Amino acid sequence: MQQQAISLLSLNELIKRTLDSNLSPTYWVIAEIGELRAGVRGHAYLDLIEKVDGNILAKIRGNIWSYTYQSISRKFESVTGTSLQAGMNIMALVSVQFHELYGISLVIKDVDPNFTLGERARKRQEIIGRLTNEGLMDLNKQYVLPVVSQKIAIISSVTAAGYGDFINQLDQNSQEYKVHYRLFQAAMQGKDAIPQIIEAIHQIEEALIVEKFDLLVIIRGGGAQTDLDCFDDYELAKTIANSSLPIITGIGHERDESIADLVAHTKLKTPTAVASFILSGFREFEDRLHRNLVSIERNVQARLKAEESGLTDKTHLLFNIFQNKLNKNNLLLERYAQQAKRSAIYKVDKERIKNDHLALNLRKVVDRKVNKSEERIRQIEKTIDRLNPETLLLRGYTKTEKDGLPIRGQALGIGDELVTYTKLKKITSVINKLEENEKQEG
Structure with a gap:
């Protein structure tokens, strides 16, 4: 017997009654x-889905009526720091609704924000575990930071307040250190941030063929916690870890630490902290140079003092040697005189002449040796005086350095900055032209 046909409305009413009588009022x-x-009236309309390996296994419409949506949104944002948005996993209290015209849907009555927070933390730990297993967590930390970082690649947004603060601190530092930098523009939050930051890192890697950057910094201003979600991405963290430059992060959040911070060489809280860190390298290097200069000056002074003391001692020694010799010769002359007196009268004049001749010759020898010693002492004093840098400067000579070192033996190029010292002046100049010294070559 053929079953009696019913209208579509009757079927939908039957479905509605069946669902209402068999389903619980609500489900999590x-x-x-x-x-x-x-919606224009404040309602929210959702598509809820369930996926496995990127494939959608289930899908249903959901509605949050205006009053409930306002309450859910306030609670969700206060707990998670962000608003409900596509791509989030949620646990919602729903009731099943079937309408004869619009079909089946879910009416969402509440959302548990703590579940979403837990999901975010779980995903974060999964990414950290994966990076650890792949040996990427400390890969970028193996680089040694340069003592002075003068060429910096920057990834940031030109409109970001943090970028402006970073540049101002570098350009207006009180010590007038010169830092060269180049911006590689990228969005620093939102859905475009991850691919643009990764692309910027690739651009910097390609630019290294021409521009020898010392390090790479990733900076942004402060913002909500959810603005940092892009910095917890696996692909971005992997790209940072594999960079051929040491990377410093300053993404502008005082309390939280992103995965990008964990894989970077050095993490700092803010862009201004990154700028201070870079400038501190200049100050430490300058302090080290100053200490070395003081040490050199002290060593030179000690050496000069030691040489001077040695010359004085040698002078006294020579004087004593010659004095002893003179004394011995005088005694010898006295003995000769006594012998002459005891000799015959006729030898007195002869012996006196002989003794006088010997005394004269001895005096000449002594005088020559004394004069020779005094001349040697004067030559040594002149040599010491010539070697004194202050004497050279006083005579009109100058001392020219590049990067704190004498220019002799250094490669010089157009645009290099030189510092020339005279007796009273310190002159800074820039090389505009270089020519070979033909006279020197000849």
Whole structure:
């Protein structure tokens, strides 16, 4: 016997009655927000989905009526720091609704924000575990930071307040250190941030063929916690870890630490902290140079003092040697005189002449040796005087350095900055032209 046909409305009413009589009033459901749209009257319309390996296994419409949506949004934002948005996993309290005209849907009565927070933390730990297993967590930390970082690649947004603060601190530092930098523009939050930051890192790697950057910094201003979600991405963290430059992060959040911070060489809280860190390298290097200069000056002074003391001692020694010799010769002359007196009268004059001749010759020898010693002492004093840098400067000579070192033996180029010292002046100049010294070559 053929079953009696019923109208579509009758069937839909039967479905509605069946669902109402057999389903519980509410269920807690775990699903992903596939799409979220706000209505003109304040209602929210969602597509809830369930995926496995990127494939959608289930999908249903959901509605949050205006009053409930306002309450849910306030609570969700206060706990998670962000608003409901597509791509989030949520646990929602729902009731099943079937309408004869619009079909089946879910009416969302509440959302548990703590579940979403837990999901975010779980995903974060999964990414950290994966990076650890792949040996990427400390890969970028193996680089040694340069003592002075003069050429810096920057990834940031030109409109970001943090970027402006960073540049101002570098350009207006009180010590007038010169830092060269180049901006590689990228969005620093939102859906475009991850691909643009990764692309900027690739651009910097390509630019290294021409521009020898010392390090790479990723900076942004402060913002909400959710603005940092892009810095917890696996692909971005992997790209940072594999960079051929040491990377410093300053993404502008005082309390939280992103995965990008964990894989970077050095993490700092803010862009201004990054700028201070870079400038501190200049100050430490300058302090080290100053200490070395003081040490050199002290060593030179000690050496000069030691040489001077040695010359004085040698002078006294020579004087004593010659004095002893003179004394011995005088004694010898006295003995000769006594012998002459005891000799015959006729030898007295002869012996006196002989003794006088010997005395004269001895005096000449002594005088020559004394004069020779005094001349040697004068030559040594002149040599010491010539070697004294202050004497050279006083005579009109100058001392020219590049990067704190004498220019002799250094490669010089157009645009290099030189510092020339005279007795009274310190002159800074820039090389505009270089020519070979033909006279010197000849």
